[in-house]
Amino acid sequence: MTTTALPAKLTRAAWLGIAGLALLLATPLIASLTGTPYLINLVTRFVIYGLAAVSLDLVLGYGALVSFGHAMFFGLGGYVVAISSHHATDGGSIFGWAGSQAAVVVWPLAIACCGLLGAAVGYLALRTRGVQFIMITLAFGQMVYFILVSLQVYGGDDGLMMNQRSHFPGIDFSRPITFYYVCLALLVVWTLLCVHIVNSRFGMVLQGLRQSERRAVNLGVAPMPYRLSAFVISAMGTGLAGVLWANFAGLVTPDMASWTKSGELMAIVILGGVGTLLGPIAGAAVFLGLEQALSAWTEHWMIVMGPVLVIVVLAGKNGLFGGWLGARNG
Amino acid sequence: MDKTQPVPWVPTTLLRVQGLKKHFGAVRATNGVDLDVMPGEIHALIGPNGAGKSTLIAQICGEIAPDEGRIFINEKEVTATSAFSRARLGLSRSFQITELCPEYSALENVILALVLKTGRAFQVWRNPRRDRGLIEQAEERLSRVGLLARSNIRVADLAHGEKRQLELAVAVARDPKLLLLDEPMAGMGAEESSAMTHQLLSMKGKYGILLVEHDMDAVFKLADRITVLVYGKTIFTGAPAQVREHPEVRAAYLGDEHVES
Numbered sequence: 001m002t003t004t005a006l007p008a009k010l011t012r013a014a015w016l017g018i019a020g021l022a023l024l025l026a027t028p029l030i031a032s033l034t035g036t037p038y039l040i041n042l043v044t045r046f047v048i049y050g051l052a053a054v055s056l057d058l059v060l061g062y063g064a065l066v067s068f069g070h071a072m073f074f075g076l077g078g079y080v081v082a083i084s085s086h087h088a089t090d091g092g093s094i095f096g097w098a099g100s101q102a103a104v105v106v107w108p109l110a111i112a113c114c115g116l117l118g119a120a121v122g123y124l125a126l127r128t129r130g131v132q133f134i135m136i137t138l139a140f141g142q143m144v145y146f147i148l149v150s151l152q153v154y155g156g157d158d159g160l161m162m163n164q165r166s167h168f169p170g171i172d173f174s175r176p177i178t179f180y181y182v183c184l185a186l187l188v189v190w191t192l193l194c195v196h197i198v199n200s201r202f203g204m205v206l207q208g209l210r211q212s213e214r215r216a217v218n219l220g221v222a223p224m225p226y227r228l229s230a231f232v233i234s235a236m237g238t239g240l241a242g243v244l245w246a247n248f249a250g251l252v253t254p255d256m257a258s259w260t261k262s263g264e265l266m267a268i269v270i271l272g273g274v275g276t277l278l279g280p281i282a283g284a285a286v287f288l289g290l291e292q293a294l295s296a297w298t299e300h301w302m303i304v305m306g307p308v309l310v311i312v313v314l315a316g317k318n319g320l321f322g323g324w325l326g327a328r329n330g
Numbered sequence: 331m332d333k334t335q336p337v338p339w340v341p342t343t344l345l346r347v348q349g350l351k352k353h354f355g356a357v358r359a360t361n362g363v364d365l366d367v368m369p370g371e372i373h374a375l376i377g378p379n380g381a382g383k384s385t386l387i388a389q390i391c392g393e394i395a396p397d398e399g400r401i402f403i404n405e406k407e408v409t410a411t412s413a414f415s416r417a418r419l420g421l422s423r424s425f426q427i428t429e430l431c432p433e434y435s436a437l438e439n440v441i442l443a444l445v446l447k448t449g450r451a452f453q454v455w456r457n458p459r460r461d462r463g464l465i466e467q468a469e470e471r472l473s474r475v476g477l478l479a480r481s482n483i484r485v486a487d488l489a490h491g492e493k494r495q496l497e498l499a500v501a502v503a504r505d506p507k508l509l510l511l512d513e514p515m516a517g518m519g520a521e522e523s524s525a526m527t528h529q530l531l532s533m534k535g536k537y538g539i540l541l542v543e544h545d546m547d548a549v550f551k552l553a554d555r556i557t558v559l560v561y562g563k564t565i566f567t568g569a570p571a572q573v574r575e576h577p578e579v580r581a582a583y584l585g586d587e588h589v590e591s
Contacts, residue, residue, distance in 0.1 A: 197454050199459065200453065200455065201445050201450070201453055201458050202451070202454045204442055204445060204451075205446065207433075208431050208434070211432055211433055211434065212429045212430060214425065215430055215431065216446075217414050217417070218391060218413060218417050218423050218429075219442070219500075220414050220504070221446060221451070222412070222414045225452060226452070
């Protein structure tokens with residue numbers, strides 16, 4: 001062979017991913033064998049937050065765009081679903097539309113709304129770099145949060161109940177196990193899509209911009225289209241996670257879009273390993289698992305969680321799983 | 331230029347800089363620069379530290395906007411054009427301090443440049459690391475600078491001299507018309523430096539090259555013309571022999587060892 005093939009860096013990550021997937025697939029079985037049905041609810045939360053974390057990692061890890069407002073997409077995705085469900089059941093029509101509970105209508109609508117918001121926010125925020133970018137995304141996130149708080153029709157501070165999960169022909173989302181597998185399937189599809197994007201020409205340029213913007217620009221790269229596209233894709237994935245969360249919890253609140261939620265998502269990504277895509281999924285499991293375990297023990301669970309985060313960050317820049325996953329793929 | 335011969339046509343310049351001025355507060359970093367680079371020539375830009383070479387390069391590339399004056403690439407005015415558009419017009423450069431993607435391997439850095447050359451980089455369907463054609467092209471480029479054996483090494487792990495060679499390979503991977511080389515020999519030992527000189531000599535004629543360099547031996551070996559920049563102003567442009575003789579240049583810049591011989 002004259003041509004040296006590039007090392008397939010994803011191999012070990014792929015095996016770990018498959019192992020993780022097998023574990024997630026087996027969870028309902030484990031839950032029924034051990035007689036712990038609440039386990040399914042816990043793992044559904046892992047999966048939904050994992051979806052949001054993978055999306056955030058796409059911009060944070062591969063574009064070096066530290067978005068401190070990503071919860072706005074989580075919140076918006078959830079609210080779009082909850083609001084259309086609200087109008088479909090008891091709220092009357094909105095702008096002449098009766099609302100809907102059909103997943104095939106409402107979910108894409110929610111994702112599209114998040115994509116549009118992402119495009120608008122990204123277009124403005126991406127004119128800045130570094131700390132300014134963090135501040136602008138934070139500001140937009142807070143704007144969305146306060147808009148949601150001020151929506152008295154939709155519950156304001158208290159949020160909005162969703163009486164029923166979205167309908168989908170042939171699949172009953174109201175069964176916990178079914179809904180869990182739906183979330184898991186979406187997580188798998190979305191993660192594979194992100195891996196594909198990262199390894200594509202587009203992904204190569206996006207990461208090139210992160211590593212040396214001057215070099216990339218002097219090779220003819222206009223940074224904005226690459227970064228903005230990544231931001232929009234990320235917003236849509238986070239929005240999908242919000243959609244799932246609204247369905248899972250049966251309730252949306254402005255807190256879904258608050259800056260603390262953005263911080264939580266960022267902590268999950270950093271905990272799991274920035275720029276690994278799979279790491280943040282595991283990060284979600286560790287973060288939410290710890291939160292669950294610690295909050296059962298004390299309501300001041302952050303007192304323990306904080307130092308854990310600090311230790312993980314100090315111990316290595318690749319998070320808990322970055323080392324195993326071969327760090328960033330470029 | 332020999333005046334006895336008729337000049338049939340005025341050759342088009344690859345780079346033309348006219349009356350360029352840039353000041354930062356009271357500092358006149360660029361204070362009236364006129365400069366041109368012809369196709370196939372190596373035009374060296376020399377000047378003492380603080381003469382404004384880096385600021386000038388940054389303006390030519392589009393990283394800094396000049397206060398006054400005009401810049402043309404291939405006779406197309408680019409004074410207000412963005413840096414990436416200038417790259418697309420055929421300008422490529424190396425940096426004084428290496429600018430490469432440190433986490434990518436040497437091969438990936440060249441592949442990135444090749445992908446961007448095609449103009450079809452904005453797509454998610456193909457994996458450039460599995461593209462046979464791209465890999466072969468990139469390997470050919472690496473072998474030209476003697477880095478083929480190092481193609482899978484991360485740039486961060488390459489030696490300094492190797493990085494400089496790779497940066498040259500990346501800069502020419504786009505097949506540019508005009509090459510700006512900002513101190514390609516910076517930080518190199520005598521041996522590496524002479525290897526780089528040979529490398530540049532072998533490239534001579536393929537590109538118009540604007541060479542900023544402190545290594546006077548290299549400059550006199552390589553340059554067709556030399557422009558001397560002092561206090562942000564071009565004080566003289568001419569053949570290497572003329573530059574050696576020029577009293578003002580000698581006073582301003584050259585040490586005695588270069589004047590004799």
